[in-house]
Amino acid sequence: MDSFDLKLIRWQEKHGRHNLPWQNTRDPYAIWLSEIMLQQTQVSTVIPYYQRFLQSFPDIRSLAQASLDEVLARWSGLGYYSRGRNLHRAARLIVRDYQAKFPASADMILKLPGIGRSTAAAIAVFAYGERCAILDGNVKRVLSRCFGIEGYSGEKKNETLLWQKAEELLPPLDGTAGKNTKGRVEAYTQALMDLGATVCTRSKPKCASCPLQLECVAFRGNLVDKLPSPRPRKPLPSRETVLLVLTNAGKIFLEKRPPEGIWGGMWCLPEMAVSEDTIEHCKHRFGMDLRMPAQIQAQMQPFDHTFTHFRLRIYPQLLQVISVSSATVQHEGTSTWTTLDDALQSAIPAPVRKLFTNLRSSSGEKHG
Numbered sequence: 001m002d003s004f005d006l007k008l009i010r011w012q013e014k015h016g017r018h019n020l021p022w023q024n025t026r027d028p029y030a031i032w033l034s035e036i037m038l039q040q041t042q043v044s045t046v047i048p049y050y051q052r053f054l055q056s057f058p059d060i061r062s063l064a065q066a067s068l069d070e071v072l073a074r075w076s077g078l079g080y081y082s083r084g085r086n087l088h089r090a091a092r093l094i095v096r097d098y099q100a101k102f103p104a105s106a107d108m109i110l111k112l113p114g115i116g117r118s119t120a121a122a123i124a125v126f127a128y129g130e131r132c133a134i135l136d137g138n139v140k141r142v143l144s145r146c147f148g149i150e151g152y153s154g155e156k157k158n159e160t161l162l163w164q165k166a167e168e169l170l171p172p173l174d175g176t177a178g179k180n181t182k183g184r185v186e187a188y189t190q191a192l193m194d195l196g197a198t199v200c201t202r203s204k205p206k207c208a209s210c211p212l213q214l215e216c217v218a219f220r221g222n223l224v225d226k227l228p229s230p231r232p233r234k235p236l237p238s239r240e241t242v243l244l245v246l247t248n249a250g251k252i253f254l255e256k257r258p259p260e261g262i263w264g265g266m267w268c269l270p271e272m273a274v275s276e277d278t279i280e281h282c283k284h285r286f287g288m289d290l291r292m293p294a295q296i297q298a299q300m301q302p303f304d305h306t307f308t309h310f311r312l313r314i315y316p317q318l319l320q321v322i323s324v325s326s327a328t329v330q331h332e333g334t335s336t337w338t339t340l341d342d343a344l345q346s347a348i349p350a351p352v353r354k355l356f357t358n359l360r361s362s363s364g365e366k367h368g
Ligand code: SF4
Pocket: 142, 145, 146, 199, 200, 201, 205, 206, 207, 210, 211, 212, 213, 216, 217, 218, 219, 224
């Protein structure tokens, strides 16, 4: 009977994915970019972003030389912006400490910002053929089901067990069992990823076409729906905020967020506490006199944006600025007046993008 890895490799040859834009390359930079973009984001969403990003920044040097603004503008819309910031930091670090040569082992890759053990392993496997195990969310699910590992796979005890299993299952070292492992760890790793993404999916897995069906504990024990247990959910706390859409002569006022924290380094609408008075706030903070157009104001519906740790209720307010006092503090590079179209090309957070897209379509309707 075929070993675990051979079953997967044979299945992958016939049924796996072979032509994704980041496959068929050994370029560690391109592989790194794909692995980072694919964290928390689906393949179909990633593809156009990946291609545009590579066009703008084709190698480590060009990424390191770009400003954070340019990098985040290319990332804009993908979400989880700390990934873009870490990518940029890591590129600068690689240029400074490794003469722009990507680190050549999983252990060294792991030291870069924004890279965990599984991502470091995936890059090392695909770029260098290093024999190391991956354990992303999909692989955790496949192994939990196949080996009947109960409980939530993010729990420390389970995670240790799953890492052990992932290591044990790796294709043999060169020469052992008389088998040549050249290219085998790459094919095996891709197979695990493909199986998790296309067959052993979270809901409605396609067990009938799974190469692991015979040995799968969950399938044999009718436990597929029960393994792995979902993350124990605590209710998300909620917060609320006002986003000020300040307009003047066809332009919108944006502020740059501080580098750390939510939406760090991105261009954003000014925020204000819900309890504050809008007119007073804008007068004191920006030296702006406002008019609130009641009719337009009515079109701006509050909406929710969910972060990993809390839910944000956003109350947008569309306001016309009548005058800006000369005493207004507007620092070069940290605030700007911009058109809607230019704003949509910039690094803006997803809820601001949503607001602007709605604004653009409602102004299009009015003029259409
Ligand atoms: S048999 Fe079903 S549950 Fe088991 S590994 Fe395959 S797809 Fe997943």
